Amino acid sequence: MSARPLVSVQDLDGKSKDQMALPAVFTKTPLRPDVVRVVHTNMRKNHMQAHAVSENAGVQTAAASWGTGRAVSRIPRVPGGGTHRCGQGAYGNMCRGGHMFSPMKTWRRWHRKVNLKEKRLAVASALAASAVPALVMARGHVVDEVAEIPLVVSDAAETITKTSKAVDLLKSLGVYADVAKSAKSKNLRRGKGKMRNRRYVCRKGPLVIVTSNDQGFAKSVRNLTGVDTANVERLNLLDLAPGGHLGRLCIWTKGAMAKLDELYAEGTGKFVLPENVMSNADLSRLINSDEVQSVVNAPKSAAKRATLKRNPLKNFTAMKKLNPYAKTAKALASKARGKTKEQALAKKRTKDIGKKFFAQISADSDYQGEDFEVFNNWLGN
Amino acid sequence: MASSELIWQCIKGGNSFMRKGINNTYFSAEAGNLAGKHSYKHSGIANKKSVGLTEEGGNILLTKGKVKKSGRSKTVFKKDARRVMKGVSKEVTGYRSDLSDIATRRVAALAKSVRVAKASK
Numbered sequence: 001m002s003a004r005p006l007v008s009v010q011d012l013d014g015k016s017k018d019q020m021a022l023p024a025v026f027t028k029t030p031l032r033p034d035v036v037r038v039v040h041t042n043m044r045k046n047h048m049q050a051h052a053v054s055e056n057a058g059v060q061t062a063a064a065s066w067g068t069g070r071a072v073s074r075i076p077r078v079p080g081g082g083t084h085r086c087g088q089g090a091y092g093n094m095c096r097g098g099h100m101f102s103p104m105k106t107w108r109r110w111h112r113k114v115n116l117k118e119k120r121l122a123v124a125s126a127l128a129a130s131a132v133p134a135l136v137m138a139r140g141h142v143v144d145e146v147a148e149i150p151l152v153v154s155d156a157a158e159t160i161t162k163t164s165k166a167v168d169l170l171k172s173l174g175v176y177a178d179v180a181k182s183a184k185s186k187n188l189r190r191g192k193g194k195m196r197n198r199r200y201v202c203r204k205g206p207l208v209i210v211t212s213n214d215q216g217f218a219k220s221v222r223n224l225t226g227v228d229t230a231n232v233e234r235l236n237l238l239d240l241a242p243g244g245h246l247g248r249l250c251i252w253t254k255g256a257m258a259k260l261d262e263l264y265a266e267g268t269g270k271f272v273l274p275e276n277v278m279s280n281a282d283l284s285r286l287i288n289s290d291e292v293q294s295v296v297n298a299p300k301s302a303a304k305r306a307t308l309k310r311n312p313l314k315n316f317t318a319m320k321k322l323n324p325y326a327k328t329a330k331a332l333a334s335k336a337r338g339k340t341k342e343q344a345l346a347k348k349r350t351k352d353i354g355k356k357f358f359a360q361i362s363a364d365s366d367y368q369g370e371d372f373e374v375f376n377n378w379l380g381n
Numbered sequence: 382m383a384s385s386e387l388i389w390q391c392i393k394g395g396n397s398f399m400r401k402g403i404n405n406t407y408f409s410a411e412a413g414n415l416a417g418k419h420s421y422k423h424s425g426i427a428n429k430k431s432v433g434l435t436e437e438g439g440n441i442l443l444t445k446g447k448v449k450k451s452g453r454s455k456t457v458f459k460k461d462a463r464r465v466m467k468g469v470s471k472e473v474t475g476y477r478s479d480l481s482d483i484a485t486r487r488v489a490a491l492a493k494s495v496r497v498a499k500a501s502k
Binding site: 129 | 395
């Protein structure tokens with residue numbers, strides 16, 4: 001048993017005064033979102049109640065087909081006379097007032113059996129995920145103010161019996177933000193569930209996990225919106241990974257945390273912790289490790305792309321690349337032509353005059369400028 | 382415990398910060414995500430080293446490091462936009478060089494918003 005990481009135990013006032021070793025479940029169990037999803041989907045079906053359409057829906061008529069030769073379709077028709085109903089089609093799923101296609105039966109297979117080992121693996125994986133802050137955040141819990149994940153409270157919390165005291169504790173732990181988020185999210189359910197005793201929906205808040213020695217903490221906290229409670233010895237995947245998503249925010253009492261060591265014992269025991277396929281899943285560390293780097297080929301130089309060919313006769317930089325003497329040749333040639341600084345300046349001045357004149361005539365042509373105004377006045381405008 | 386690749390595999394299918402854009406693009410509303418894109422490189426949750434840039438009271442706030450907002454190391458940049466961009470670029474290149482371009486762009490956008498806000502006051 002290698003050195004276990006330590007997790008700090010928060011006191012009732014939110015300060016961490018104690019520490020304990022983190023149970024193996026949190027560090028050793030592989031994170032298996034695929035297993036959790038499948039197990040969750042199937043476990044969720046287990047609290048379904050059988051329902052069905054009424055057996056005699058759509059068949060409470062004495063309808064019989066008229067057969068062929070009567071210029072009507074062969075669907076069974078209601079016999080008799082004296083009312084609109086007579087002669088109307090009946091029984092078929094396409095008929096008005098007929099039975100539905102494949103009427104639901106109560107003996108549909110509602111519940112699913114999941115292998116015990118799979119269920120245990122899922123729970124262990126969900127526990128491991130609840131100890132990864134990134135996953136808890138990604139699931140949507142507000143954990144910015146929480147001191148440490150996993151969050152462990154001292155056993156003194158199990159003596160809390162008043163909800164107000166529990167709220168104070170949650171506030172000092174920094175978890176109340178998540179509870180508040182849940183409370184704020186309470187809304188009417190859409191659809192018929194409203195009138196079927198499922199009136200409100202809200203987000204999930206933290207899961208409080210206590211031991212069997214709890215003297216009222218779970219009860220004090222259960223009325224808060226979004227807060228669920230659980231006993232360590234009976235951890236439910238539906239609570240640990242709501243929606244099949246890993247990373248529920250869990251609040252453990254110290255005793256509950258310690259009990260996990262017994263329940264999910266490493267090595268021998270009732271349930272043996274599954275092994276990770278990769279003991280080190282950190283890809284970047286693996287790639288950069290000595291063992292890999294020593295055997296790996298040298299990095300290939302990037303593919304040389306075709307460059308645009310520049311004409312040296314027009315582009316001087318291209319010319320210089322081919323013929324380094326071209327620079328000095330050019331300087332000599334211009335000297336020979338006698339292009340001095342004064343000449344260059346004179347040339348610039350003539351250019352400036354030309355520009356000014358051009359601006360002038362274009363202004364004139366646009367009927368703007370001083371001269372035009374004079375002209376305008378002369379015209380008598 | 383959980384490497385960044387492993388965490389990304391868990392959350393890439395869906396997490397509470399994912400936002401959908403048009404044309405099958407996905408954005409991310411995480412604090413430590415510089416480009417707001419839903420991808421491993423940009424993720425502020427999956428990566429151990431992530432960079433966040435926000436505007437706080439007219440100053441640019443650069444946060445580096447841990448996943449939880451409270452655990453991140455902060456640096457505040459108060460000077461003008463050009464100096465801030467240089468400073469941020471320097472810090473990010475030393476920390477996560479693959480994000481330095483994006484960081485600079487984000488700082489430019491933040492600084493502009495600060496300028497606009499000040500001008501409209």
